[in-house]
Amino acid sequence: MRGAQALQFIRRTVTLGQHLCPAPLTAGTRLEFGSFLQENPNDLVYTHNRKIDELIKSGNLMSAHEVFDGMSVRDVVTYNLLISGHSRNGCSVRAIELYAEMVSHGLRESASTFPSVLSVCGDEWFCREGTQVHCRVVLLGFGCNVFVRSALVGLYASSRFLDVALKLFDEMPERNLAVCNLLLRCFCETGDSNRLFGVYQRMELEGVTENGLTYCYMIRGCSNNRLLCEGKQLHSLVIKSGWNISNIFVANALVDLYSACGDLSGSRRSFNAVPEKDVISWNSIVSVCADYGSVLDSLDLFRKMQFWGKRPSIRSFMSFLNLCSSNSDIQFGKQIHCCVLKMGFDVSSLHVQSALIDMYGKCNEIESSVSVYKSVPYPTLECCNSLMTSLMHCGITKDIIEMFGLMIDEGAGIDEVTLSTVLKALSLSVPASSPSCTLVHCCAIKSGYASDVAVSCSLIDAYSKSGQNDVSRKVFDELDSPNIFCWTSIINGYARNGMGKDCVEMLREMDQKNLIPDEVTILSVLSGCSHSGLVEEGELIFDSLESKYGMSPGRKLYACMVDLLGRAGLVEKAERLLLQAHGDADCIAWSSLLQSCRIHGNKAIGRRAAEVLMDLEPQNFAVYIQVSKFYFEIGDFEMSRRIREIAASKELMREIGYSSVVVKN
Template sequence: MRGAQALYFLRRTTTLAQHLCTLAPLIATPRMEFSSFLEENPSDVVYTHNRKIDELIKSGNLVSAHEVFDGMSVRDVVTYNLLISGNSRNGCSLRAIEIYAEMVSCGLRESASTFPSVLSVCSDELFCREGIQVHCRVISLGFGCNVFVRSALVGLYACLRLVDVALKLFDEMPERNLAVCNLLLKCFCETGESKKLFGVYRRMELEGVAKNGLTYCYLIRGCSNDRLLYVGKQLHSLVVKSGWDISNIFVANALVDYYSACGDLSGSKKSFNAVSEKDVISWNSIVSVCADYGSVLDSLDLFSKMQFWGKRPSIRSFMSFLNFCSRNSDIQSGKQIHCCVLKMGFDVSSHLVQSSLIDMYGKCNDIESSVLVYQSLPCLTLECCNSLMTSLMHCGITKDIIEMFGLMVDEGTGIDEVTLSTVLKALSLSLPESLHSCTLVHCYAIKSGYAADVAVSCSLIDAYSKSGQNEVSRKVFDELDSANIFCLTSIINGYARNGMGRDCVEMLREMDQKNLILDEVTILSVLSGCSHSGLVEEGELIFDSLESKYGISPGRKLYACMVDLLGRAGLVEKAERLLLQAHGNADCIAWSSLLQSCRIHRNERIGRRAAEVLMDLEPENFAVYIQVSKFYFEIGDFEISRQIREIAASRELMREIGYSSVVLKN
């Protein structure tokens, strides 16, 4: 109003001012003072418009704010700051950048308030280049020492995961406040770098920077990510001592999740009970924690109490229940949760719950219900499509997975590493004619940028090796930037499958040289390759060094694989001695392998002992009776062979009827 009044007054007094100007010799000094008062003050007009823009932005009317801005003939740095900040808060990042560029092109010099808003927009990876340019502008204009601008720069590089640059800027700050420390804590919490996380915390302690609830939330989450039980308990004591566990509900909820991540269900319950005024997050946290750890009765009890106290269950609670049902193939409980989901409307509002429902029915082998949930979706999402694909894979319906992949490409729902990995697994289980389709999916993976993903690379290696394309499989492996244990195991497994035992052993040596930590799966693949290639000495050397070199205690699978290796080479006596040393780790598979070796190599003495042990281990297994009966028949003991078959018939042991499939080429 102040600017409008000035304009009105100016129009009414223009003529008077002109007359007064003719009297300059007589009233020179008074004329100058009065005319300066009468002239329109541009700063007053800009101030009025700025206030109007600020009010419109605060009320959420960004469009009207832009209309006021467009109608201004004169603007100052505050005008641009308001529009940049308003667009930034409302998610209009590109528009905020454009306004800033216009401001610079008009020759207006930024203020210290300009840069935090602009840099917050540039924290998006899409504007990484612009963020670096703004940083250069900060330095050239001399704002580098301003604590708020420097904090915004630290936040920018932390969000862009350029941690070393963020730390360098942090170290060079003349003083560090709570806001910038929390920015770094958030960054290291999300990246899982607990050492750097607590390094920042120690700096805060040394420099006397006060902590708040957000600080402790990040520290507790850091302990949760790396399962630092001892450090977390010390932090819990500090939180209790400072009173944040009572005064800040977010800290109290973080403690519940922390003990859950560390596998301490009792600690989670104690932390939950210590919360004086529990909110909906507190209840949902403890409900999901109990469900995740299989304490389903406690979880359901808390679920009921939660609703009694008027707290609405969240997506997290339902997902934990559905994941529990998936792990335990508990379809009845899953259906009850589904009814509750329908009642509360999460079947429409949350694609995560929809995805979990599809997955739950698939894991419970009810693929029809999975498809029904999928078909009832209001719109297709990538998560739900992936869940149906993995459900089809679990039920062994590979053909539909391949068709669904084509549908996802046509419908434009998007593709990610889960999609590609699943369809490649389906192709690897299909007929050899699917090699062409595998190549097409490989091309799509390269085009979409997922070819370097670990899961996709392992699936490609597995698919090509199953098709006998070992050269292509090795090429995929060699193109990886950094092969980890999973990729190495996949290529070894491919070599073993194709009888390339020496390549398996060579790959194991390479892994030893890189000091990679091996697991039982990798060793099994190597021993399997040795078994199919007759590399007895190499296999024995690896098996004997399991505990001393790799820290692996051989289990049933490793014993069975070693027995197969020795039995194929005709060393049935040594294989029997190994099984007798195995004690509880000698299972039916190992003894069955020994008996098969005795049949091949005509060792009646050891074969009889293996047959007796085998029948004692699994007296209800029809396949065992058939194998033992064949063994006695082949060594000429027809009477015992007949008696064993009669025992199987008297116990009404049945076996599944085998079938064969034949592919006809036109």
């Protein structure tokens, strides 16, 4: 009977509770049968939240979600934990979905909600959502919270809305170290040294104490902008505060600073000052020496690094391979390739594989370059671009065009390097194909690279070589702010097609826009004047080089001007110009003058030019042939024969072209 009485008592208690409580029992409420105690729903939510927090901290996000899904009652802390967990694990989409679910359920955000959500919205794909979250911050009155405001600054800084980020930074009631470092990182990455130092000065004025991360960003900013003087001042502050000893990242940043500014000795001193060198320190100094061509030093450091048990990184091998590419040192390149194979970087690093493809191509070992490319498990865009540039270096333009089509078909992707390379290949093909240029142009527009400077210049060059000057000018006119390279490309296109007046007009437009041309631009203009017979215009431009542009004419400009005067029959003026040039007159200029004398029948100047030419290039067989031909054409057969005998006595021979044929059985 005792059990029946107890059951009856429970029923009366529950009934009494229902009469006393205005709200019904929730699903989270349960009755302890043994102790007759009723558990508080808030205590149950708190218990679940603790469990979720423990699972997230242990990295078990899936189990945390299972606990979350099993909860019938959730609060803002529950959602904050899950949002923060997904944010830290890179699950941006799920974090945004959880935040939207929380708001839709009528749960009001806390100050801890917004930093996690805003950190997710810093991704370029969630910029719009970030603006909406900012509106919620203002609506709910969290704008004055220093942590929320810092997260907003980080949001706009990572999204590159720098003016908005600075405005929010200025409006903060107080600025802490974290938000200052956020802006320093942003300006370091964008290369804005003025704003970088502006934030740093405000930190000093407002008494915000720097840490190692602050100095890292400042030093990296100086490295990116080659600010050696400012970098040395920072170095002094770092030594004074002791961060160069206590923080290895600051010490390594100093090594990179001096190397970026071209101070190799300063980089070595900074490296030697590092108390406990880590693998980054060693790889930095090895790559620095390799970048500056100090082969023996870099190899010695490479050996010492391995002796001390430090494993070389991708950066070291990349620097070695770039050195081999620039020097066309195939033997050293093969030795580095062996080290790459030995350490497994041929499989683990596509960057190293791309550098290997490029190295073999620059050393004219195209078969080895293709072999490395074929060994790549899945060719990336970088590897494809390296092979294309290697083929371009070796003059195999047909394969570049075929490879571009293969990349499009297989969905490997394209970028500005791909488009620029294939356009250059098309412009070098004979004859240049206009439909192919149009097809690549369409790909550039569709992929969003049509406005890129390198792609635009290549398009202008390709269209002009195919004779479509109107289209090349249209490409130029569609550029928002064409730089000097774009102007040079369009002028060179006009010069190539004998449109000298357009070249001169484009140079005048550059003057009106206060754009200073370089030597290549002037050469293109003078070449256009030469092919169009615009002698006065060419002389005016040449005579005003120093006064107008601060440019001293070199050998190429003198040769171009001699060609301009010689084509017009003004060989006397061309000779006077060369005599004024002294050391800047080379074999090409005198050869051009001799050719003009041969065409226009000026024997006296031709004889003098022939003597100077043989004095300049006494071992050049082509010079003797040209001089002999000149004397033959003016009727001095004896002198022509004597010149040939001199060449024969010096055992000079014309370089004979040859081709190698490989027969595969």
